[in-house]
Amino acid sequence: MEQWKLSILIGVILIIxxxxxxxxxxxxxxxxxxxxxxxxxxxxxxxLRKMKEN
Incomplete structure (x- = not known):
């Protein structure tokens, strides 16, 4: 999994x-x-990582 996706996924899990x-x-x-x-x-x-990739 890409690093930016993993970061967003972990953030969502922490909020839940x-x-x-x-x-x-x-x-x-x-x-x-x-x-x-x-x-x-x-x-x-x-x-931010996703935006840097593009």
Missing amino acids: LAALFAAIRKEISIWTILIVILAVVDIAVGI
Whole structure:
């Protein structure tokens, strides 16, 4: 799998896991927020890598 696709996939999985974790605990902690921020950065890096390829 190409690196940019893998980066975007990991970002999406992290967001899903953070949402599930927040739903199970019924609260949003600082760790959940940090995971979502990390996932958004990972998706952004994946998009930048794709744009550099073209």
